[in-house]
Amino acid sequence: MTNPATKLLKWYDANARELPWRAAPGVVPDPYRVWLSEIMLQQTQAVVVAPYYLKFLGRWPTVQALAAAELDDVLAAWAGLGYYARGRNLHRTAQAVTEAGGRFPESEVALRALPGIGVYTAAAIASIAFGARASAVDGNVERVVSRLFAVTVPIPKSRPKLRTLAVSLVPLQRTGDFAQGLIELGATVCTARSPDCVACPLSDGCKAFAKGSQDRLPRRVPKQERPTRHGVCFWLERSGQVLLGRRPPRGLLGGMLEIPGTPWEAKSWGQKSAMEFAPTSADWQSVPGEVRHTFTHFHLVLTVMTARTRSGGNLAGTWVALDDLETAGLPSVFAKVSGLARAKV
Numbered sequence: 001m002t003n004p005a006t007k008l009l010k011w012y013d014a015n016a017r018e019l020p021w022r023a024a025p026g027v028v029p030d031p032y033r034v035w036l037s038e039i040m041l042q043q044t045q046a047v048v049v050a051p052y053y054l055k056f057l058g059r060w061p062t063v064q065a066l067a068a069a070e071l072d073d074v075l076a077a078w079a080g081l082g083y084y085a086r087g088r089n090l091h092r093t094a095q096a097v098t099e100a101g102g103r104f105p106e107s108e109v110a111l112r113a114l115p116g117i118g119v120y121t122a123a124a125i126a127s128i129a130f131g132a133r134a135s136a137v138d139g140n141v142e143r144v145v146s147r148l149f150a151v152t153v154p155i156p157k158s159r160p161k162l163r164t165l166a167v168s169l170v171p172l173q174r175t176g177d178f179a180q181g182l183i184e185l186g187a188t189v190c191t192a193r194s195p196d197c198v199a200c201p202l203s204d205g206c207k208a209f210a211k212g213s214q215d216r217l218p219r220r221v222p223k224q225e226r227p228t229r230h231g232v233c234f235w236l237e238r239s240g241q242v243l244l245g246r247r248p249p250r251g252l253l254g255g256m257l258e259i260p261g262t263p264w265e266a267k268s269w270g271q272k273s274a275m276e277f278a279p280t281s282a283d284w285q286s287v288p289g290e291v292r293h294t295f296t297h298f299h300l301v302l303t304v305m306t307a308r309t310r311s312g313g314n315l316a317g318t319w320v321a322l323d324d325l326e327t328a329g330l331p332s333v334f335a336k337v338s339g340l341a342r343a344k345v
């Protein structure tokens, strides 16, 4: 393949989508903005991230401002983006960088030592913000490289090879634009379902295109089915307020607000056993319907019980005004529970 980097950069200069965190081609952006966007973009689409990114930047325009924020405020602003450990790590990293003088480290190794920055994110920040010759290999890049080199070994076994091949493509100059260009090509041209090889700047050197195998690559080891878990939530109202709990600091949705309920188990809950987890005895009524939510490793099905109380001052948890619920920072799964419960109460 002749000089794919030059072709890709020329294509990127002409075709880069305007995204709020993206500097114009050839311009080196602010590392804080690069880091913030890369953490948000982990497992989340650009269209979902854009309003969150702008909200964070408006509220905390510098790493120092984010470091000085209350963790609860950061998590509340993060609510809805999912994978809440990222929000906590964001805050921890902002504090670590601020304590170290306010400058992000430039090397991949040093970046990886910060909370929430893995191999991909370190490479992306190093190349985009600091011009390092690093290769940020996400799902888009895996797909493009698998096809360019017609790699038939399935993912994830092929990952080390794909990484080596991706690194071999990185030019000496404009590494950040190249990294973004390759991701952009995978997101807009070399797409999973319908690669547009005719419009692709790399088609003349693409082995999969030459063989007509682009639709069959990359191969993947079939994913295991996600199991389903079940739980019951208890929505307790008291004069315009609802009782919320706080999840344990570690684990899924760690430290976030929650609607009190049973643990999430493989089997559906019987009403009697679920009631042991009710925050108080009351005239609990079950709400028709259920809430479905999918986490990385399992599907969750929640049913909802509602009740009203006049007392409850001594109950564990926090009473939050219903009018403040939207901005309180409830994770998406509990926002769905709230929607179902409020339709009933």
Ligand code: SF4
Binding pocket: 144, 147, 148, 189, 190, 191, 195, 196, 197, 198, 200, 201, 202, 203, 204, 206, 207, 208, 209, 214
């Ligand atoms: Fe992907 Fe087709 Fe371009 Fe090859 S030619 S990189 S398969 S879009």
